[in-house]
Amino acid sequence: MQDLLYFFQQLINGLTIGSTYALIAIGYTMVYGIIGMxxxxxxxxxxxxxxxxxxxxxxxxxxxxxxxxxxxxxxxxxxxxxxxxxxxxxxxxxxxxxxxxxxxxxxxxxxxxxxxxxxxxxxxxxxxxIGFPALIEGGFQLGSEDTFPLSIxxxxxxxxxxxxxxxxxxxxxxxxxxxxxxxxxxxxxxxxxxxxxxxxxxxxxxxxxxxxxxxxxxxxxxxxxxxxxxxLFGFIAGLKAFTAAVLGGIGSIPGAMLGGLILGVAESMTSGYLSGEYKDVVSFGLLILILLFKPTGLLGKPEVEKI
Amino acid sequence: MKMSVKKLATAVGTSVALMAAGQAAAEIKIGVAGPMTGPVAQYGDMQFAGTRMAIERINAQGGVMGEELVAVEMDDACDPKQAVTVANRMVNEGVKFVVGHLCSSSTQPASDIYYDEGILMVTPAATSPAITERGYDTVFRTIGLDSMQGPAAANYIAAQGPERVAIVHDKQQYGEGIATAVRDTLEDKGVDIAMFEGITAGDKDFSSLVTKIKQADVDYVYYGGYHPELGLILRQARQANVDATFMGPEGVGNDGITSIAGEAAEGLLVTLPPAFDQKAENQELAEAFAEKGEDPSGPFVLTSYAAVQVIADGIEMAESTDPFEVADALRSGTFETPIGTIEYDEDGDMESFEFVVYEWHADGSKTVAK
Structure with a gap:
């Protein structure tokens, strides 16, 4: 039971971070979709x-x-x-x-x-x-087992x-x-x-x-x-979002959303069940795998050479 | 009229050049390398404040062997790559004595260059044992080692009788080194280590790590690394209602942690060099810092001051500015500095160095932990 709560907690963490990757990834994917850069x-x-x-x-x-x-x-x-x-x-x-x-x-x-x-x-x-004030504090407790509460x-x-x-x-x-x-x-x-x-x-x-x-x-x-x-924190976030965009299929807006969520969940599951050290290894490894089998990304359309 | 102006200009120019040349002969360059920019620039500020004060006061008392000390300051941003560039620039500047670097990970690659070029180096802050383990006879410190600091922290944790402890580090030379030292000592004492895990420096999202710590249900979390990451871990952990006590090495003990973690910094334990500026014999020096509007209480201010001083005293003792002769002098002598009497062993490490456990408070102040 506690393991299940732990899984859901990591899922929530992953989806949160994934949705923000998706928001940033939109910028990459739209620009690429339109002018191919x-x-x-x-x-x-x-x-x-x-x-x-x-x-x-x-x-x-x-x-x-x-x-x-x-x-x-x-x-x-x-x-x-x-x-x-x-x-x-x-x-x-x-x-x-x-x-x-x-x-x-x-x-x-x-x-x-x-x-x-x-x-x-x-x-x-x-x-x-520089510290950023936490304006929105607190949360809900969705369930609890022993000493481990599932919260959002x-x-x-x-x-x-x-x-x-x-x-x-x-x-x-x-x-x-x-x-x-x-x-x-x-x-x-x-x-x-x-x-x-x-x-x-x-x-x-x-x-x-x-x-x-x-x-x-x-x-x-x-x-x-x-x-x-x-x-410097824009650089790392940008890299992750760019990965999300490529993963989902660069040029595709639903693809960016999907790519972001997959990346976020993959990262949090890796740090949750393996070790935080392997987080980036797994997320970039996933990217390579997907590109090997589906070079246009998950939701990307085959690219017609425009230039 | 035109002519005379020209002549005058030439005359002035020549005399300025002569003066500059004259001065150049009667000065000893002290290279100071540390982070002026980057995430841990706070520590660089401490280092530069310490060395500037030391050089100013030594010069005011007539310099070293009648010659003036001149600082050559460079910024390595605590980046190993930039540290190598800085080290090479020091060589080109003709510097023979360096106070630095600050981070262990930038000190190590820079020390290779200093050693090859016969430059004497005293680091006021790098605590990784690996730096002095390689038999480089021109490398010294005015700070203790992780192998002293880690056990100091571990002994403190063990004395509180915790059931389980989590250890997290940033995978860098300094952070992982000290985390390993803490783990080994705790294991020797039979404390249960629930997790030992690395994070990536520069990361911002620690929600997964925090969830893991929560599930491991530990009493203490030891973090080996610097304040930007620990600040965020603390904050995210408190938000997720993790009630374990956090502890870190001197790399987390500065006002940056307060700025990032805010209220969550309350109760954080930090091992630091003792508050040298509070010692009675340093009262006059502390006042001199205060007069300049600088804060002498940072952990590396007086170690940096001491680094300049041992170099100066070493030169006086060796009666030479040859780095190798000065190195021999450092190994044989004893030196009175604001951080106490310094004696060096064969490796260039101090014979003894004490670390004290402090408790951090939300307003940025610290008290000695019981």
Whole structure:
């Protein structure tokens, strides 16, 4: 019985972390789906989102505003605005000028941007880990056996619900709205879409902005969940999210969600039953396995060479 | 008029150059290598505060053999790769004496270069026994070893009569080394080790680990590593209602843990070098730090001060700035420093070094644990 509770507790841990991987992975997968490049600066956008939220929360606290819904809302809005403008600016400065060139060029430009943003935050905010206030504390106890309680914290619930809302909203947006339809058109054939009168530059910018906004949401949630931020933590999270995107099938939005959840659960089960040391071995090993048998990822469509 | 201005400029230029050359001849460079940036930069601040004060005071008393000490400070970010680059730059700068590095994992690769190039090195903070085990005769410390600190922590835990203990480490040289020392001592004393597990430094999510600790139902958790990870583990553990007592080495004992863990830091046990700044004989020195607006209470401030001082005293004793002669002098002499009387054994380790168990509080203060 206790073993079962232990399993469910690790499952909850895994799903929580997996849903945030999914939120970040959306940014990678959408950009790849549309212009076929990997935006390596995306992890940094997420990190900047977390920092902005922290600054907003600290700012509100000095003003004496501590009413939770207001604090969360303001932090969220600030993070989303700053990250989205950052996402937009990165595309404008680093990717648009080199779009359409050899594939390696935007890739290198992206890595450069990632290094630049990391070091910019190093300079602006210092290189130390900064504590992030745990705004949402406490949780439910779902069951208990001996000394081991199965519990789910309010912040975990918040993470699930927020991810679910964001994913549903995004899917609806892509499937139903005019911009969403244009996104799909650009993703299928950029040249043709532009011939048909779609402002492709605007659509590509929109993709970056949407991805960055979701990363900012993840930044705020994970900052609260983990408890600290540092200028390098976007890199690792970005790497994991990128893995999730590839695992699920890069270019596919449901794939990113699935990939994120699988990765999160695989990680927490490995640390739960094997050892934390093997966490990354198992998650990246899983990636290699899936790519060996299904090179396009779990939900990816076979890629038609566009360039 | 034009001409004379030019002449004047040349004259000034020449004299400045001459002055610089004159000064260069009468100075001894002390390399100071430690983290100015990176996750453990707090410790670097302690190190640089200590060495700056030591150099300033030694120079104020007429320097070493009439020559001034000059610091050459470099940032290794506690990164083994960057430490090697820093070590090579020290060589190029013509430095013969280095105070550093700070993290064991960056000290070890740097010490290879210093040894090859005949540079004397005194680390004020690296506690891994492996550093002085290789027979390098120019490597010294002003700090104890993990093989002293680990047992000190383990003895404390064992004395509390715990049923089960969990040991976690960050897989780095320092963290895993000290965690292993703690485990071995506890096993010798017959304490049940429920788990011994590594995490990845830089990770943020410890929910799985915390669940595991909860299931293992332990009384004590010993963590070998640094504060950024322990801070998060503490916080996530308290949120999951883990009530075990946590303990860590001096690598977790700084204000960073308070900033990350907040309330969860209350009751954390830390083994630290004794509070040298509280000693009566160091009162005047502690005041000098306070006058500069610096805090002498960090675990590595006075060990760094002592590192500069043993180098200076060693040079005086050897009456030479040859690193090998100074190394021989260090091994044969005894040195009075703010961290007590230092005597070195053949390996370059201090004959004795005491660690004290402190209890950390949520406001960042610490008291000696009972």
């Amino acid at each position: 990997i935006n390596f600066a995306h992890g940094e956008i997420y990190m900047i989102g977390a920092y902005t939220a922290l600054i907003a929360i600290t700012g509100l606290a000095t003003l004496g505003i501590t009413w939770l819904p207001i604090v969360l809302l303001v932090a969220l809005i600030c993070a989303v605005i700053v990250s989205s403008s950052m996402g937009w600016a990165v595309e404008r400065v680093a990717y648009r000028p080199v779009r359409g060139r050899h594939r390696l060029i935007p890739l290198i430009s992206a890595i450069g941007m990632s290094i630049f943003l990391q070091n910019y935050v190093h300079l602006a905010q210092g290189s130390r880990n 914290s309010y912040i975990q619930i918040t993470i699930f619900i927020t991810t679910l809302i964001c994913m549903t909203a995004l899917s609806t947006f892509i499937a139903r709205s005019r911009t969403g339809r244009a996104c799909r058109a650009v993703s299928q054939d950029l040249g043709m879409a532009s011939l048909l009168g779609i402002d492709t530059n605007r659509i590509i910018s929109a993709t970056f902005v949407i991805g960055a906004a979701l990363a900012a949401v993840a930044g705020l949630l994970l900052g609260m969940y983990y408890g600290s931020v540092d200028p």
